[in-house]
Amino acid sequence: MLNKAITDLLTKMADDELILGHRNSEWTGLGPVMEEDIAFSSMAQDKIGHSWALFRILEELPEGRQADLNAFCRPEAAFKCCHLVEYPNSGYDFSLMRHFLFDQAEAVRYESLQESSFEPLQQLSKKVKGELKYHTLHANAWILQLSRAGEESYDRMQTALNEIMALAAGIFEPARDYEQALIDEKVYPGEKELYNRWLDRIYPVLVKASLNLPDLNAIAPAYGGRTGQHTPYLGPLLKEMGEVFNLDTAANW
Amino acid sequence: MSLDPRVNRLKLGDPNAVIKVEEGENWNVYEVFHQEKRGAHHEHVGCVHAPDPQLALIFAKEQFARRKKCVNLWVVKSADILAFDVEDEDMFANNLEKTYRDASGFKVMEKINKFKQSSKGTTDVK
Numbered sequence A: 001m002l003n004k005a006i007t008d009l010l011t012k013m014a015d016d017e018l019i020l021g022h023r024n025s026e027w028t029g030l031g032p033v034m035e036e037d038i039a040f041s042s043m044a045q046d047k048i049g050h051s052w053a054l055f056r057i058l059e060e061l062p063e064g065r066q067a068d069l070n071a072f073c074r075p076e077a078a079f080k081c082c083h084l085v086e087y088p089n090s091g092y093d094f095s096l097m098r099h100f101l102f103d104q105a106e107a108v109r110y111e112s113l114q115e116s117s118f119e120p121l122q123q124l125s126k127k128v129k130g131e132l133k134y135h136t137l138h139a140n141a142w143i144l145q146l147s148r149a150g151e152e153s154y155d156r157m158q159t160a161l162n163e164i165m166a167l168a169a170g171i172f173e174p175a176r177d178y179e180q181a182l183i184d185e186k187v188y189p190g191e192k193e194l195y196n197r198w199l200d201r202i203y204p205v206l207v208k209a210s211l212n213l214p215d216l217n218a219i220a221p222a223y224g225g226r227t228g229q230h231t232p233y234l235g236p237l238l239k240e241m242g243e244v245f246n247l248d249t250a251a252n253w
Numbered sequence B: 001m002s003l004d005p006r007v008n009r010l011k012l013g014d015p016n017a018v019i020k021v022e023e024g025e026n027w028n029v030y031e032v033f034h035q036e037k038r039g040a041h042h043e044h045v046g047c048v049h050a051p052d053p054q055l056a057l058i059f060a061k062e063q064f065a066r067r068k069k070c071v072n073l074w075v076v077k078s079a080d081i082l083a084f085d086v087e088d089e090d091m092f093a094n095n096l097e098k099t100y101r102d103a104s105g106f107k108v109m110e111k112i113n114k115f116k117q118s119s120k121g122t123t124d125v126k
Helices: A002-025 A034-060 A067-072 A092-113 A119-127 A129-147 A151-172 A179-184 A191-208 A234-241 B053-064 B086-092 B096-101 B108-125
Strands: B008-010 B028-035 B043-050 B072-077 B082-084
Touching: A002 A034, A002 A067, A002 A092, A002 A179, A002 A234, A034 A067, A034 A092, A034 A119, A034 A129, A034 B043, A034 B053, A092 A119, A092 A129, A092 A151, A092 A191, A119 A129, A129 A151, A129 A191, A129 B053, A151 A191, B028 B053, B043 B053, B053 B072, B082 B086
Parallel strands: B008 B082
Antiparallel strands: B028 B043, B028 B072
């Protein structure tokens, strides 16, 4: 039972990182300025690296699959990523806001895993600490910068926040069958707790940026991703991402 | 003429001129200084284009600390650097009577050769 619960947790974390890493990498060569292009691409690579580390942990578990097969050869319904990471890049405002909300959530999650009873996750959380510190610093700096860069810029950031908030809340969709087991076994504190910690983390930044947090009671979190129900955007992304790998899945790289 | 228009040059020619930094665009150029290990000097490695010092530091991390060991970075707005004007390079020229100030004026080679000679001598004895 616990093995299944841990597999579920690792899979959703790995899938979030893999899909958002791929999405963010689509900005490579198209970023607003050269310095930012390189920074954003580099952080997208970090995300793929995190997903690889998680897939490697999965590989070592009983019935674990090889990391590459897990990443590139699963059917869409077997993916457990949240809807937030699936959406296409509509603009840099959207991507930056998503980057801010996701990476803050990621930071909160990995911080909690520093006390995890599951050793491999505890170790990984220490390894990625410095990277996440940088990612959130980058995200916070841009949110503040753009929210103070005139009326149009401010409006676009507020609009992006309004559009993304329900999707971002979907990160914290509780695992249907495993949530309590993971909490009881002290693997992690549970999605509800992480959601509250995340709000505490993003709120001061939004206040500093004079952005208004949408009414949380009025939004319906975009759930479904964790149980394999996805937006129409995931299918084409998976096809593109696995295109080369699936030409010959046994090839040596 | 200044080679680098972003750096302010102290104009020795006109003592009454006010040094003025043009506001211009809201993005500025920042010079980046890289520290390889704790206690070492921060060394100038290049520059980045950024809207404020914080983002300059963030960009500098990506540009200059990604492929090379780094423990710390400094950024300084290029416009805050005061340098001599290139035209006034002649000020640095030592005139012929002051060659004793050049490091090359110290006659160390003679001593080094003498030392080499003497140590060679000892090897020969063996």
